[in-house]
Amino acid sequence: AQSVTQLDSQVPVFEEAPVELRCNYSSSVSVYLFWYVQYPNQGLQLLLKYLSGSTLVESINGFEAEFNKSQTSFHLRKPSVHISDTAEYFCAVSDRGSTLGRLYFGRGTQLTVWP
Amino acid sequence: GAGVSQSPSNKVTEKGKDVELRCDPISGHTALYWYRQSLGQGLEFLIYFQGNSAPDKSGLPSDRFSAERTGGSVSTLTIQRTQQEDSAVYLCASSWGQGGAGELFFGEGSRLTVL
Numbered sequence: 381a382q383s384v385t386q387l388d389s390q391v392p393v394f395e396e397a398p399v400e401l402r403c404n405y406s407s408s409v410s411v412y413l414f415w416y417v418q419y420p421n422q423g424l425q426l427l428l429k430y431l432s433g434s435t436l437v438e439s440i441n442g443f444e445a446e447f448n449k450s451q452t453s454f455h456l457r458k459p460s461v462h463i464s465d466t467a468e469y470f471c472a473v474s475d476r477g478s479t480l481g482r483l484y485f486g487r488g489t490q491l492t493v494w495p
Numbered sequence: 496g497a498g499v500s501q502s503p504s505n506k507v508t509e510k511g512k513d514v515e516l517r518c519d520p521i522s523g524h525t526a527l528y529w530y531r532q533s534l535g536q537g538l539e540f541l542i543y544f545q546g547n548s549a550p551d552k553s554g555l556p557s558d559r560f561s562a563e564r565t566g567g568s569v570s571t572l573t574i575q576r577t578q579q580e581d582s583a584v585y586l587c588a589s590s591w592g593q594g595g596a597g598e599l600f601f602g603e604g605s606r607l608t609v610l
Contacts, residue, residue, distance in 0.1 A: 416601075423499070424586070424601040470538065479551045481528050481590055481599055485538035 382407050382473045386486035394494050395463055401456040401489045403471030410476040413447055413454040414483065415439075418468045427469070430454065441465075466493045497521075499602035501587050507608045508577055516572045516605045520589030527570050528590075528599060529562060533583035541585075544570060577609045 383406035393399050405411065415427040428439040435447040445456045454471060468490050472483040500519040508514050520527050529541040540554040544564045555561070559577075564570040574581055584606045588599035 421603075423603045424588075424599075426598045429598065472538075479543050481526055481543060481588070482540050482551060482554075483530075483538075483599070484540070487537040 382411070382475060382484035384471055384473050384484050384486040386469075386471055386489050388489050389487065390490045390492070392492045392494060393461055396460045398459050399457065399461050399465075399491065401469050401471075401491065403454045403456065403486060405452050405454070405471075405473045405484075407452070407475070412474040412476060413445070414472040414474070415443070415445055415454070415456050416470045416472060416485075418470065418488075420467070424470065427456075461491070461493045463493045463495060465491060467491060499587055499589055499600050501585075501602035501605050503605055504603065505606045505608075507610065509610055510579060511576055513573065513575045514577055514607060516574075516585050516587075516607070518570045518572070518587030518589075518602060520568065520570070520587070521600055522568075524589035524591055524600070525567065526590045527564060528588045529570070529572050530586040530588065530601075531583045532586055532604065536583075538586070541572070574607075577607075579609050582607055582609045 385404045387402040413430040416424045417427045418424050428437045430437050430447045438444045443458045445454050447454055468488045470488045471486040474483050502517045527544040530538050532538045542562050543551040546567045547564050559575045562572045584604040586604045588601045590599050
């Protein structure tokens with residue numbers, strides 16, 4: 381089974397500042413990687429995913445994440461955050477060859493963007 | 496409906512009672528998942544359905560937990576003889592095929608409180 385570590389439970393930043401939310405996973409077995417976001421009073425939504433190909437993946441709202449196999453990391457970054465980015469962010473991993481939708485989640489990082 | 500629908504949104508019950516939680520997935524999604532989100536454990540996988548079959552139920556924490564899916568659509572998660580440690584938010588998700596290339600669509604969850 382995978383273990384996913386999100387190193388920061390809370391990240392407060394000011395608007396327009398850059399942010400990095402860190403995620404590490406335990407296994408070197410081939411994996412699929414995801415970031416999900418949960419806005420207040422809403423369900424989890426897929427933000428971005430890495431399945432194969434380019435190790436740098438991007439979302440439509442300016443977030444990006446880079447798969448680093450040697451460091452077993454999938455950190456999420458945004459160069460300039462907005463107040464509307466305030467949400468809880470979950471990193472998730474799925475083992476290739478197992479149930480694809482069986483995700484192992486980190487404990488989540490609460491991103492709070494202040495004006 | 497347009498999204499994954501779960502009911503009830505909130506359920507308060509007494510220890511020892513049985514509860515049923517319902518999930519109505521996105522129309523046409525063949526895969527359905529139940530997850531549990533609790534303060535102590537984060538997000539945990541419970542069970543996966545493909546159609547009406549459950550090829551992976553390895554996440555169910557005890558034999559008090561069961562789930563079924565009928566007509567390849569609605570699913571019910573049943574918890575018998577509830578215990579206080581069952582208190583959590585129970586999330587349902589659905590996807591195209593097996594995992595839908597990793598994109599799960601989550602409902603807003605059913606918050607269960609066991610007194």
